[in-house]
Amino acid sequence: MDNFRLEEMFKAILDKLESIDGKIVVKKQRVHPLDGDALLDNQDMCQLFGVTKRTIARYRQKKLVSYYMIDGRTYYKASEVQTFLKKKGKDAAPSASVPAPTPEKSNPK
Numbered sequence: 001m002d003n004f005r006l007e008e009m010f011k012a013i014l015d016k017l018e019s020i021d022g023k024i025v026v027k028k029q030r031v032h033p034l035d036g037d038a039l040l041d042n043q044d045m046c047q048l049f050g051v052t053k054r055t056i057a058r059y060r061q062k063k064l065v066s067y068y069m070i071d072g073r074t075y076y077k078a079s080e081v082q083t084f085l086k087k088k089g090k091d092a093a094p095s096a097s098v099p100a101p102t103p104e105k106s107n108p109k
Contacts, residue, residue, distance in 0.1 A: 035077075037077045037078055037079050038077075038078040039068070039070075039075040039076065039077060039078070040075065040076045040077075040078055040081055041073065041074065041075055041076075042056055042074055044076075045065075045076060045081070048081070048085075060074070064084065065080065065081065065084050066080045
């Protein structure tokens with residue numbers, strides 16, 4: 001192998017390692033980013049509430065739930081979500097495991 005090809009391969013490996021390192025940093029931020037509180041993403045919220053992503057977006061628009069933007073992604077503090085659930089009359093612990101969504105009941109006509 002010539003030196004030029006070898007340098008290209010090392011550069012590609014270094015680029016990939018930097019990409020992985022960036023992803024690890026984001027994961028670490030998600031675990032204990034704000035005051036040691038866990039963060040939930042949109043998918044976690046959809047599963048917790050049993051609603052669609054659009055409904056979660058409406059909650060944000062109406063300022064019913066606080067959210068944080070980190071690297072262009074939306075996150076919610078587990079403690080604030082728990083407070084929101086208590087206000088809505090649903091006592092749950094989002095910092096624990098996120099429950100599976102409940103099936104929607106069909107309305108007979």
